[in-house]
Amino acid sequence: MRRILSGSVLAAAAACAFFAPATHAATNAPLVFDCDAAAGRSASVGVGGGTAVAVTTRIAPRTLQRGQTRPTAGLTVSSADGRNVVGIQIVQASPTAQTFSLAVVGRNAGTPFRTPLAELPLAAPVDVIIQLDASGRGTIRIGAQQAPLSVADTGPKRVEAFCGSGQFRFDPLTVRSN
Numbered sequence: 161m162r163r164i165l166s167g168s169v170l171a172a173a174a175a176c177a178f179f180a181p182a183t184h185a186a187t188n189a190p191l192v193f194d195c196d197a198a199a200g201r202s203a204s205v206g207v208g209g210g211t212a213v214a215v216t217t218r219i220a221p222r223t224l225q226r227g228q229t230r231p232t233a234g235l236t237v238s239s240a241d242g243r244n245v246v247g248i249q250i251v252q253a254s255p256t257a258q259t260f261s262l263a264v265v266g267r268n269a270g271t272p273f274r275t276p277l278a279e280l281p282l283a284a285p286v287d288v289i290i291q292l293d294a295s296g297r298g299t300i301r302i303g304a305q306q307a308p309l310s311v312a313d314t315g316p317k318r319v320e321a322f323c324g325s326g327q328f329r330f331d332p333l334t335v336r337s338n
Contacts, residue, residue: 190332195323199227204322209337211294213237213317216334219250220285221260222327230255231326236266237290238318243270244311247320248288248302250280258282264300269312277302292317294338 197203217235224231236247246266253261259279266273280286292298296311317337321330 190334191330193321193330193333194222194327195233195321195330196222196327197225197324199225199325200229202322202324204320205333207319207335209237209317209319209335211316212292212338213319214289214291214336215319216287216289217321217330217332218285218287220329220331221250221282222329224252224282224326226255227325229325231324231328233323233326233328233330234265234321235288235290235330236320236322237292238320239312240316240318242267244268244296246292246300246309246311247290248286248300250286252282253279260284260286262286262302264307264309266311277305 191205191207193205195203195205215235215237219233219235221231221233230252232249232251234247234249236245238245244267246264248262249265250260250262253259258281260282262277262280264275264277287301287303289301290298290309292309292311298309300307300309319335321333
């Protein structure tokens with residue numbers, strides 16, 4: 161099994177998913193999030209939503225920082241209490257790799273999970289669509305691949321886009337909510 165993230169970056173990404181400094185109301189109007197974080201640092205933006213959410217974005221890597229932590233970016237949908245989270249994460253496969261490791265990540269009733277999906281070229285943008293209904297069932301689409309999702313009932317949802325140790329552009333970032 162490959163080690164995808166160091167504990168400190170994973171903890172930072174998880175913290176960003178719930179305590180983002182920037183929060184906006186859900187909107188049908190697309191946002192552009194130019195996420196830029198120094199080596200070993202992270203940044204995020206949060207959007208509050210209703211009980212059903214549809215999120216679309218394209219994550220495009222811009223610059224990658226070298227250091228003890230590898231560049232990472234992702235998109236999550238979580239419950240207000242943080243016990244239920246689902247999303248995607250890309251992280252540079254190794255400090256010298258020319259690929260990102262792509263995984264579905266999250267927590268279901270507080271239990272973390274990570275499902276590796278693919279290796280992607282460092283310069284390749286990643287198209288993502290996450291749809292969840294009020295019961296926590298839905299789909300995730302990454303490029304042309306689609307898979308069903310199911311997490312515990314999440315009630316009102318919160319969407320987070322995050323990055324660490326690099327610059328990534330989320331454009332457009334669209335959140336539709338009921």
